[in-house]
Amino acid sequence: MKLYPIEAGNFKLDGGAMFGVVPKTIWSKTNPADANNLIDIAARCLLIEEGNKLILIDTGMGTKQSEKFFGYYSLWGDHSLDKSLKNAGFHRDDITDVFMTHLHFDHCGGSVNWNADKTGYEVAFKNASFWTNDNHWEWATKPNSREKASFLHENIIPMQESGQLKFINRPDSDFLKNSELGFDILFADGHTEKQMLPHINYKGKTIVFCADLLPTAGHIPIPYVMGYDTRPLLTLDEKAKFMNAAADNNYYLFLEHDAHNQIITVERTEKGVRLKEVFSCEDIF
Template sequence: MQLHKIETGNFMADGGAVFGVVPKVLWQKKYPCNTDNYINLRMRCLLIKTGDRIILIDTGIGDKQSDKFFSYHHLNGDDSLANSFKAINISFDQVTDVILTHLHFDHCGGTVQQDKDGQLSPTFANATYWLSEAQWNNFNEPNIREGSVYFKENIMPIFEAGRLNFIKENTWLTPDIEMRLFNGHTQGQIIPLIKYHDKTIVYTADLFPLMASIPEAWIAAYDVDPVTSMNEKRVFLKEAVENNYTLFFEHDLYNECCNLIETDKGIQGGESFALEEIKHF
C-alpha cells in the first residue's frame, strides 16, 4: 500500500464557528487567527494505492463556484487537485474509487468538473464513488442549517451517471480500509480507517477537523448534533488511544498527523508529524 496526501488549497473560516462554545482565549493558544478572527484551513485529501486500486478520499472545494463565493471563503495557497495529482504522476482516469466523507462543499467540490461550455462531468471518469445513504438522504432533504453548504452540481452528475454507491452501515471497502459512520457533524459522515503496515491511520475529516479539535468538548458550531459529536468522540478517542491509531487531519494547516496520549486532562494529541514520516517507520 502507498499513501499520498493530496493538497487542494486553503480556505478561511471564522475561528469562533470552528471552535463553537470554546472561548477564544483558549482556542487561540492552539490555532492562530488573523485580526478578523479568521483561521486558515487546509483541504487535504488522501490517495491510497493498494493492490490494483487507487482510492481517493475527498476532493476539496473544486473550481465550479462563482468568484464571489470563493472570495467569501478566502481561498488561498498554490495547491490544487490537478497539481497534486501531477506531482505523484497519477492521472484522474486511474482513480478506481472515491470516498466522499460527506457532501459539504469543502469536501466534495472537486468531484465534478465543468468544461468551458459549462458542461458538468465526473472528474474521475472511471471511478466508483462511495457515500453513505444517510448523507445522501440528508443532502436531498437538508435541514435548515445544512441547506446552504450543499450544492447539487457537486454530486448530481455522479448520481445521474450511475456511479454513486451508498453504504448503510460500517463497511470494509478493501480488507485494509474500513468506512466507519458518524452522525454528530452531519448524518452519515464516513470516517475511513486505513491499515498501513502495523498502523491504523484515521482520515478524520470533520470528526476531528484540527489537532486542536481532539478534546471531546471542542466541537464546531457547524455540527448539527453536538451532543452526539461529543459522545462519538469520547468512544472513538478511547478506541484510538488503546490501539495507538494515527490521526490524519484534513483541515489542519499546521499539523498533518498525530498519535494520541493519555494525560490527567484526558486524551490529547502528542507531537504532530508529516504523513511522509509514517512511510519511513
C-alpha cells in the same frame, strides 16, 4: 499499499464557528486568527494505491464555484488537486474510486467540474466510482435549513446522473468491516448524518482519516466541537469514544483540515486525551 497526501487547497474559516462555545482566548492559542477572526484551514485528501485500485478520499472544494463564493473562504497558498495528483505520479483519469466522507462542499466539490463549454456539469473522475451511503445521500439531497448552504446541488446530483454513484450500506453497528474498498469505516452522526471515517491498516499502523470529527489538532479536547455540527451533544459522545480509542490503540490521525499539522497521535493524561506526537506524512508514508 501506498499512501499519498493530496493537498487540494487551503482556505480560511471563522474561528468562532470552528470552535463553537469555546472562547477565542483559548482556541487562538492553537489556531491563531487573523484580523477578520479567520483561521487557516486545509483540504487535505488522501490517495490509496492498492493493487489495481487507486482510491481518493475526499476531493476538496473544486474550482467551479464563482469568484464571489470563493471570496467567502479567503483561498490561500498554491495547492491544487490536479497538481498534487501529478506530484504523486497520477492523473485524475487514473482514479478508480472516490470515497466521500460526507457531501459538504469542502469535501466533495472537486468531484464535479464544469463541462467543456460551461453549459452544465460532469464528474471530474470519468473512470471512478463515487462512494457515499444511502442515509447521507438522502440527508444531502433533501437538506435541512442549517446545512442547505453546505450541500450544493451541482456538487452532488451529477454523480448520480453519471451512473457512477455507489452506496455503502451501514451495518447495525457504527463500525463497518469493509472489504470492497480495502479499509474499515466508522460512521459518525454528530457533524452530519452518517459521516464516514476510513480506518486504514498500513504497515502495522492504523491510519484514521478524521474528516470533521477531528478537524484540527486544536480540537482534541472533547468539548471543542464545531459550531457547524448539527448534533453537538452527539458529537461529544462520538468524539469521546473515538479519542479514547485513538489513545488506547495508538491510531495515527490524518487531519484533513489542519493546515499545519498533518498526522498526530494522542495519549491519555490527567486532563483527558491530549496531543502526543506530530508527524509529517513523509514520516509515516
